[in-house]
Amino acid sequence: MTPLLQVEGVTRRYGARIGCEDVGFALWPGEVMGIVGESGSGKSTLLGCLSGHLAPDAGRVLYDAGSGGGAQDVTAMPEAARRRLLRTDWAFVHQNPRDGLRMNVSAGGNVGERLMAVGARNYGAIRARAEDWLGRVEIDTARIDDRPSAFSGGMQQRLQIARNLVSGPRLVFMDEPTGGLDVSVQARLLDLLRGLVRDMGLSAVIVTHDLAVVRLLADRLMVMKGGQVVETGLTDQVLDDPQHAYSQLLVSSVLQV
Amino acid sequence: MTDDLREYNFAYLDEETKRMIRRALLKALAIPGYQVPFASREMPMPYGWGTGGVQVTAACLVPEDRLKVIDQGADDTTNAVSIRSFFARTAGVATTERAAEATLIQTRHRIPETPLREGQILVYQVPIPEPLRFLEPRETETRRMHALEDYGLMHVKLYEDIARHGAISTAYAYPVKVAGRYVMDPSPIPKFDNPKLESAAIQLFGAGREQRIYAVPPYTQVVSLDFEDHPFEASKPDHPCALCGATDSYLDEVITDDAGARMFVCSDTDYCATRQAGGAA
């Protein structure tokens, strides 16, 4: 088996400031990688570089689509190919659902967009898929023609997830998917995400500063500080027996809360 | 007439401007459906009155041309009359109301019913050239979408139509895909006219305010976007014309008296008049 994603020496600077520096790891099919670290540690920057939203200053992001063509460097792909990847094999769940949804398009249209983008041309079939997905993210299918602006924050986030997963992606990037939500809503969303990840055999990279999220979802964990990865390991190992001083601080500070 | 021609350059625009517009037109014809930016000039008429179409017409006219101008199918509306007389004065070209006799037809919102033939040019006045504008207001983004053939959004618009109205309710400016590549706004013609976009004539589109020119060369494939289970239909009011009896032409509903009596008549006045006179339909 080869890794789905092979990340090598990814560096991104903002002028003199470091966004992330020399990050490397492999993500295996079906694996969920959590990225934790304090605010400003470079999590979003790294995720942006991995997902093709930001161009790294150095490094490679090799993606193996599993089609037998071998791994391709996403950072060197023509934009058309990268976009195609982003709306088929990949998905990106933003922290703020407004960044990931079309607020002036109905829930059904939002979910159907990726299908139509890759050539679905049967209205009835698109609508049936949208209904199915609304059900899977626990949104009443009677709301299919409502716009997301009429939805609660939690519903909007679930709609964003449906919109992203409808095309059956293999790899999902998530930046603080439960941020900005009430604690009870967070718990329900986490449950839902965990179910979907398991059922669909998804690989994912999840950025969060909430250790409960990684405990529940992530197989492996990367701890970032000042743009660099200071510790990597199996989630339980890192959380229960952190080696790096900063990881120890991170874990203990959360436990104290 | 000669006095007028001494005061104005032929067809109003200076030769440098015509050259610039012709280059845009050639590029537009080379890439069917692609919106070519051009440096739109101030014209002696307000935006919305066909400044884009007028500039394209000015750049195409030659002294031998015979010009027809229609507004929603009619030759006798204010807009059509003023553009026709503008070119009669500034270019001294012959004018006509007969589609069959015209070499260049400038139009707002209709395609003539009489099939156009090789050698004719149809110039459209375009208010909003960007078919994706409805759902994506950012120009940088719509340009990228065209470049990458990222047209899912276009079907989202049609999906929303069906979800809301039970059918594709878009009746004008119905989006098309040209030569299997660019999605194009055919200007606010009724969708009844869409099948006529596949034509023997050269079709040029000018948007003055938005500074865009695009084109459909003769015999180019033009497909109206739709869904398999909601196919495109070139519909029109289901009546014959009350004046000429035509059943195959696009109709306008007109109110005929103070009591609110209505009738349906051909929107293409030349077509209707020719049929009433017993000419070939």
Ligand SMILES: Nc1ncnc2c1ncn2[C@@H]1O[C@H](COP(=O)(O)OP(=O)(O)OP(=O)(O)O)[C@@H](O)[C@H]1O
């Ligand atoms: N657009 C930008 N311009 C300049 N500096 C930036 C930009 N985006 C991020 N940075 C800087 O890069 C570093 C990493 O930021 P990043 O947003 O990746 O952190 P983060 O771990 O996602 O933080 P948070 O938890 O607050 O979201 C920070 O020092 C930040 O100030």
Ligand SMILES: [Mg+2]
């Ligand atoms: Mg962040």
